[in-house]
Amino acid sequence: MKKNCVLVSGGAGYIGSHTAVELITAGFDVVIADNLSNSDMSGVEGVRRITGVDVPFVNVDCCDREAFAEVFRRYDFDSVIHFAAYKAVGESVADPMKYYRNNLTSFMNVIDLMREYGRSNIVFSSSATVYGEADELPVTEQTPRKPATSAYGNTKQMCEDILRDSVAAYSSLKGIALRYFNPVGAHPSALIGELPRGVPQNLVPYITQTAAGIRECLSIFGDDYPTEDGSCLRDYIDIVDLAKAHVAAISRMVEQKNKERYEVFNVGTGRAVSVFELVRTFERVNDLKLNYKVAPRRAGDVVAVWADTTLANEELGWQAERPLDETMRSAWAWEKYVRKL
Numbered sequence: 001m002k003k004n005c006v007l008v009s010g011g012a013g014y015i016g017s018h019t020a021v022e023l024i025t026a027g028f029d030v031v032i033a034d035n036l037s038n039s040d041m042s043g044v045e046g047v048r049r050i051t052g053v054d055v056p057f058v059n060v061d062c063c064d065r066e067a068f069a070e071v072f073r074r075y076d077f078d079s080v081i082h083f084a085a086y087k088a089v090g091e092s093v094a095d096p097m098k099y100y101r102n103n104l105t106s107f108m109n110v111i112d113l114m115r116e117y118g119r120s121n122i123v124f125s126s127s128a129t130v131y132g133e134a135d136e137l138p139v140t141e142q143t144p145r146k147p148a149t150s151a152y153g154n155t156k157q158m159c160e161d162i163l164r165d166s167v168a169a170y171s172s173l174k175g176i177a178l179r180y181f182n183p184v185g186a187h188p189s190a191l192i193g194e195l196p197r198g199v200p201q202n203l204v205p206y207i208t209q210t211a212a213g214i215r216e217c218l219s220i221f222g223d224d225y226p227t228e229d230g231s232c233l234r235d236y237i238d239i240v241d242l243a244k245a246h247v248a249a250i251s252r253m254v255e256q257k258n259k260e261r262y263e264v265f266n267v268g269t270g271r272a273v274s275v276f277e278l279v280r281t282f283e284r285v286n287d288l289k290l291n292y293k294v295a296p297r298r299a300g301d302v303v304a305v306w307a308d309t310t311l312a313n314e315e316l317g318w319q320a321e322r323p324l325d326e327t328m329r330s331a332w333a334w335e336k337y338v339r340k341l
C-alpha cells in the first residue's frame with residue numbers, strides 16, 4: 001500500500017482543492033473523487049495548474065457504493081480525507097433527509113470500503129458547529145458538544161461518533177476529526193477559491209460579491225449582541241492554513257505519531273473577530289468601500305465561538321500563520337479572477 005497516497009473525497013470543492021494542493025506540495029500523491037454536486041472541474045484544473053501535477057480525478061458519488069469501490073480497486077492510497085458532504089445549514093433544516101442520506105451514506109461507505117480494501121487512515125471534516133452556543137470560550141476539544149440545531153450539524157456529530165466507534169472496534173483503522181472554525185479566503189495564486197452556488201449564505205463570499213456589484217448590499221445580522229461592537233464573534237481560519245492542518249493530520253497517522261487511534265482537533269486561529277472588524281479589514285486591505293447595513297439577527301446564529309488551538313499547536317505541530325489582512329486580500333483577488341474584473 002502506498003503510504004504517501006491520499007484519496008481526497010469532495011476534492012473538487014473549496015477546502016478539498018486547497019488541501020490537494022498542500023498535500024502535493026508536501027510530497028503526497030493525490031486522487032480526487034467528487035460527483036461535482038456542489039463544484040465543477042475548475043477546482044481540479046486549478047489544482048493541476050498550481051502544482052503542475054496531472055492529479056487523477058474520478059467523477060463518482062460516494063453514496064454509490066459499487067461505483068465508489070472501483071476507486072478503491074483502481075488506486076493504491078492508504079489514507080482518505082473525507083470532504084464529500086452537503087453543507088448548507090438552512091437547506092438542511094428544510095430538507096433534512098437530503099443531508100442525512102448524503103452525508104451519512106457517503107461517510108459510512110468510506111469506512112466500509114476502507115475496511116474491505118485494507119486502508120488505514122481517515123481524516124473527517126467536522127465543524128465548530130458541534131459546539132453550538134458553548135458555555136466556555138474559547139472552546140477546547142473537551143468542551144461538551146451541544147445538541148445540534150440543524151440536520152447538517154447533526155450529521156457532523158453523528159459522523160464523529162461513527163468514526164470514534166469504528167476506530168474503537170476495527171483495529172485496522174485510525175481516524176482524526178478536524179473541527180474547522182470559519183474557513184475563509186483563497187489560494188494566493190487566485191486560481192482556486194470558494195465558489196458558492198446562488199446567493200451566498202456565508203459572510204466572506206457575500207462581502208466579495210457585494211464588492212463585485214453582484215449583491216447590492218451586505219446585511220450585517222445584528223448589532224445588539226452582548227459583544228464589544230454588538231456583532232457576532234467568529235474564528236476565521238485562512239483556507240491555506242486549514243489545508244495545511246490536513247497535511248499535518250495525515251502525516252501524524254502515516255508516521256504513527258498519533259497518541260490515540262481516534263483524535264479530535266480544533267482548527268482555528270484562536271482569535272475572535274467581529275463581523276464589523278472583518279468588514280473593516282476587507283475595506284482597508286483592498287482599499288474600497290463596501291455597501292452594508294445593519295439587519296435583524298439571523299435565526300440560529302450563536303453569539304460567539306472561537307477556538308483554543310493548543311492541542312493542534314502542540315500535537316499536530318500546526319498553527320495558523322496567514323494574517324487576516326492577507327486572507328481578505330486573497331478573497332477579493334479570487335472574486336475578481338472569477339468575475340474577470
Ligand code: NAD
Nearest residue numbers: 010013014015034035036037038039061062084085125127
Ligand atoms: P464544498 O461544497 O465546496 O465541497 C464539498 C465537495 O463534496 C463538493 O465538491 C461536492 O461536489 C462534493 N460532494 C458532496 N456530496 C458528494 C457525494 N455524495 N459524492 C461525491 N462528492 C460529493 O464544501 P467545502 O466548504 O469544501 O466543505 C468540505 C467539507 O468541510 C464538508 O464536509 C463540510 O461540511 C465541511 N466543513 C465546511 C465548512 C465551511 O465553512 N466551508 C466548515 C466546517 C466543515
Ligand code: WQD
Nearest residue numbers: 089127129182201202203204206219220221232275298301
Ligand atoms: C459568520 C458571521 C453571521 C452572512 C457557518 C455554519 C457552520 C460552518 C461555517 C460548516 C455570523 C454574519 C453572515 C451575512 C452576516 N459551516 N453574517 N451577514 O454562521 O459562523 O457558520 O459556516 O460547518 O456550520 O453555520 O458562518 O459565514 O454564515 O456567518 O452578518 O450575509 O457573519 O451572522 O455572525 P457561521 P457565516
